Amino acid sequence: MSRAGKTKFQIDLRRHLREHYVNENLTHLICEIAEASKYIIHSISTGDLGVAGTSNLYGEKQLELDVLADRILRKRLDHSRVVANMMSEEMDEIIPVSPDCDGKYSVAFDPLDGSSLVDVNLAVGTIVSIFEGCDLLQPGRRQVAAVYVLYGPRTTLVYSVGKGVHEFGMNMLREYTLLQENITLEPQGSLYSPGGQRNLYTPGVEAFVTKLEDRGVKLRYSGGFVPDINQILLKGQGIFFYPHLKKQPQGKLRLLFELSPMAFLIEQAGGAASDGRQPILDLQPTQIHERSPVFIGCKKDVALAEEYIRKFEDGKGEVAEKKAKP
Ligand code: AHG
Ligand code: MN
Ligand code: MN
Secondary structure (H helix, E strand, C coil): CCCCCCEEEEHHHHHHHCCCCCHHHHHHHHHEEEEEECCCCCCHHHCCEEEEEEEEECCCEEHHHHHHHHHHHHHHHHCCCCCEEEEEEECCCCCCCCCCCCCCCCEEEEEEEEEHHHHHHHCEEEEEEEEECCCCCCCCHHEEEEEEEEEEECCEEEEEECCCCCCEEEECCHHHHHHHHCCCCCCCCCCCECCCHHEEEEHHHHHHHHHHHHHHEEEECCCCHHHEEEEEHHHHCCCHHHHHHHHHECCCEEEHHHHHHHHHHHHCCCEEEEEEEEEHHCCCCCCCCCCCCCEEECHHHHHHHHHHHCCCCCCCCCCCHHHHHH
16 A cells, blocks of 8 residues: 555544554454544543542542543443453453454553652553453463553554554544654663662662663653553663562563553563563463562663573673673
């Protein structure tokens, strides 16, 4: 399909998916997620910021917005005719939508990540992981697509179907048009986004952060996973981590609908994502709400974190650059 006469900004999401020979059902699914985001934006800008009076499986108080965003996405996916199973941060278990798996997809999503930031007007997002067929408990490497929507000063959508990472912006007509495609990361970065509490960092992570700071790397942390990852992706460099902590060996972030989709996108951009010892995308989930530590961003920075964890926590091997010095 030629782009003759078209500028980037006239390439909308559906056209871009078609240009990348994405099949009709997956194209429809990703466009339905984009459509749902328009209603989520509306709920963020006008919705009740209050507490819903319920809590999710983690015992976290659900905000009205969490529940509303979840309902918007769930309804869209339910009626899409291309979803087999779905689950979200706000659901206790997997919701079956259609018994037959052929040509259908299973979707795990965080309807509103960072929702507690809305009442202080900071950026939040929606994160979606897509597998072919009925099984959601697969290693993230088997995802066929990952999408996030960032509700910030501008609303943007980033997706990959395994053929590069591409960013779209919402225009005046509330259509998503191409901003940039085939986004890539540098091997090493100059910003870091440290989650959790420094006083609870384990020796390897503490040494890793000190190393970054000695290198003059700048701290950038908003408390929202989607804007924090988006910053690394669009600046083309940096590392985010929410590590294993002294009292939280699994860290905080959830594998299925936060880490796997972001790891898919970052690896597609030439970066890396690890739990501190192995790639996030190789982790085999055993239950839908499991958490994992995460180090995600520039390849060299992720590898350095793994080396410090190995050296200071597993007692194995020397940190590479130490060996490099004469
Ligand atoms: P959610 O709002 O979906 O529960 O996710 C919040 C997550 C993520 O957005 C962010 O990276 C992390 O919480 C921040 O945690 P801390 O507030 O502990 O830094
Ligand atoms: Mn979240
Ligand atoms: Mn959430």
